[in-house]
Amino acid sequence: MFRKIHSNRDPRDTLYRELKKEFSVYADKGGRFGKQLAGKYPRFLFGLMSVLLIVSAVLAVALRHQIVPPEKAKVKPRTEMLNSGFDLILAAGTALGQTIRLRRQVDSITAKKVLTQADSLTLVRDLDSLQHIRLTLPH
Incomplete structure (x- = not known):
């Protein structure tokens, strides 16, 4: 019942290392695609980022009064x-x-x-x- 379990696994193999080995191809492709997109359309991405920040600020201010339940506001x-x-x-x-x-x-x-x-x-x-x-x- 209390026998020692032997493993032939390399102690340097970790979950992070295995995930990196498996998905690094896709991450590299995504990184290259993002760099190409940012290189081709920098103004568009800056404008999109600015619009999203403004929309987020407007929504935060507009919806702020609805966050507090009415019974707790009394x-x-x-x-x-x-x-x-x-x-x-x-x-x-x-x-x-x-x-x-x-x-x-x-x-x-x-x-x-x-x-x-x-x-x-x-x-x-x-x-x-x-x-x-x-x-x-x-x-």
Whole structure:
């Protein structure tokens, strides 16, 4: 099962080297074609590049207001923001108290030399609760 697998592959052969060997012919043809095109029509390519930049800028400015969803554009009232902040503080305090209680219980169980089946189940349940608390708290 743990036998060493021997390979006769050359260690210098890499994925990049094999891809380069396979597709370098097409890349060279494309490069030559691009140079010929740029040599024959430099003004056309410069004009096309300029037009595409201008169209991109116009579209970015014209469509900018549609990017933000309307429900996110509305501003929450300050009292709602304060209430949600207090709710987060209260939830964090409750979670902290529960975390401390669960940690004490886990520490007392793990301090025992021999665990019973009930101790094991309680330990698993408490560790799952701690994990759930950690995942539900906002960071």
